[in-house]
Amino acid sequence: MPTTNEDAPLSPEDRARIREGIAAAVLGGTQGLAESLEHDPAGYLRLVDASSVAAEEAGRLLREAVQGARAAGHSWETVGEVLGVSRQAAQQRFAAKAPITEAGGPERRILTPLTAFNEMAALAEAGRDGWHLVGYGALYHEVEASDRPWEHTRRPLAGGGRQRRLEAEGWIPVGEGWFPWRYFKRPLHRDDSGRSDG
Known part of the structure; x- marks a missing residue:
């Protein structure tokens, strides 16, 4: 490089x-x-x-x-x-340690290898298929299966005002953040045709 x-x-x-x-x-x-x-x-x-x-x-x-x-x-x-x-x-x-996943409960997957440049596209694809972010670390995201689609976003770590606004819009924080980012998710609702609305 x-x-x-x-x-x-x-x-x-x-x-x-x-x-x-x-x-x-x-x-x-x-x-x-x-x-x-x-x-x-x-x-x-x-x-x-x-x-x-x-x-x-x-x-x-x-x-x-x-x-x-x-x-x-x-x-x-x-x-x-x-x-x-x-x-x-x-x-x-x-060097990052391998993530530890919980036994039992909903199925979980590790999305890897990810970079700062492709992680959001990988989360968008997983979210459309009903997977939501539950953990992350160097070069990976851990996602969990659910019965609905999800959307994900990341924002620079900043003051609580920005986070409160996101939470008021239905975004759920995931973890404590991974410097310099803070990750959020929210479920999407399906209408009768099976399409998702935002």
Whole structure:
């Protein structure tokens, strides 16, 4: 895959902005945390807790970003170069585990291999045939059989306002999101002719 300016490493300024943004989120994400550090020793324990949440979330975002890069067609070698590690180290740390499906209940299938560029077409086809999204990960979506057609959409992870609007329109969130996307589904109703309406 050819390298473009977008593939180049982040500039020092970009890296500084990200670091400052994380620090601001840690300090500003908890009511009164920054102010408590001036006079309350317990504030530092809250700071540790908030920093732990930020580290956990950053780790999750990194895992999902790596899997997104893989889904977009980038090799483990290229991912390793960006992370400053070997291909083997990147693969060992970030390779997705096989999904676990529940025994019993409705039939489930794994749609794979999928990429960020073909997953929505695969979900549209599965949805027309009565399959709906129940899980996902790197290069796959897990779908479950039902007696009706479904539609699926994905939206960039964003504030709760957008999600509330989608839910008001009947969209059901699936999972917690797979950075940078949040997935939704909703059933379609059939009229007497067997056609689906939206």
